[in-house]
Amino acid sequence: GKVEFCLGTEEMHMSTPPNLSQEHFRVFSSVEKSKLPYSQLGLVISSYHQSIDVLHASNQRSLKVQALHTLGNLLIFAEKKRAAFKCWCQALDDIFRKPDVLHTWKEFVPSPTSAPNSHSPQTFKDYSEEFLSKVGIWGCLQGAVISAKIAQFIITLNVNKRISCCIFSALLFQGLLRTTLAHPKAERCYVQYEITQLLPGIELFSDRHRADICSVVASLYYIIRELHYAKQNLMVLPLLALYQYFVSGICQDIVRNLEARLLKIEVLTDLHFFSEAFYELTLIFYGKNMPCPVPSGFKATGKIK
Template identity: 85%
Template structure:
């Protein structure tokens, strides 16, 4: 039979989401949503600015950071890079509670000098513990993604500034590994380290507006690639362990899991860790520590016995 919609019927927007089990789908808008017209993009952007002002007045700093982050992404979509950069810088300032945090983050407290490969910049220090104590878990996660986006979308021409943004993002990501004692501190210890549980009792991605798994994974992968190309290989090792945990343990993405292990092999070879690189390659070849290819709730097929005729 035919499927027809009632023309001229307008959809009424309720304060709560509709119950789809009671939906009759008589209106075309109930089954199809068109993208936001470019003519209304300015209205959405102005609404974000007004919302940020309200959050600022009510001292809702965490929500303000989220709004600034989203607004920056929206402005990038609208091809307004300068305005996006301003929003993201303001978000970092609110996270660190410090003006011009993008350029002054190295001024945070005393830090211990970290052992690094000979390609690391002189005087390179690990600020991850200071970052964690200063901005907390959510601040580290949001700041890491925002810094990565600044490096990817804003600092496209200046290599030095882009790498500095990547290092800031990497140290913020490493702050997630400073929350519990089992995770090692030395970066070279991550050559064969597998993260089983990142933050016991905390669901990082329970609220996608605060931490979207797709955005986090994409930003983390970008940082890993950029730092690897810049020969900052030692700082990449903890990030690879974190990325492997996200794509394998949470996303259950076998393709990205294999890509991560192959990239780790490249990094280990560049560092001269040949035995560790061989171990990683053997993990890939034997399919160990990989996400299950069988969907959750399904029974894995058993081995089929073939009886040959006598």
């Protein structure tokens, strides 16, 4: 038989997906989909808002956070910063189940405690440990990326607020180091510490809608750079270890590995850890601790005689 299409007819994009069981496939757009034109961006945004309302009504909090995060990305692309800021703040509030988290996150850690009539020093609970106990691994990861994007794309003028947002993101990233594995808690212990295993049995990036490796790496590197410029170099050390684990252990990216290690030398130099900085430089010079160019499970080809 002969297949013919109605060339003069095109379908309009609707806010709800079509019912394919009733599709007649008479026009090209029902067979071959082209890139969505910019004029239809408003329809996509409207569809996201409707989906978020449905997820909220059905108490699908995790999916709602993902949708709010993606909608914020889309609104940034559409140059609607205020709307994107609102979406990302709402996502953070849903992660922590508390309003205005971006400005009240310091209240999550209890005030210093000490026994009455005791001369023992006051004890403080770690922010990252508290965040992990409240929102879990996925909450820490999603919250860290979202707050990093707020600092990068929204709070561009007020330096103090931007650095505070970066610190919030950094503490959430450090929450990944407060799991059952015995990673150091003291930031200075990460001077020469390397992460070889982060979360055994958990594939952080198996679902790119929940945790996209490209977005995580980009956000983490932005936080590292901002805190380094703000002279928060001790806080940068565990983040650099985490970043190197992502780009070397997962991405196998030699360029980003070198980029992070050169930045680490700058950080160590600013902290006056000159011997450690020189040691890191010698490792780079001799090609030590570099990502393997051959993926695991493959055998490198030898020279042909």
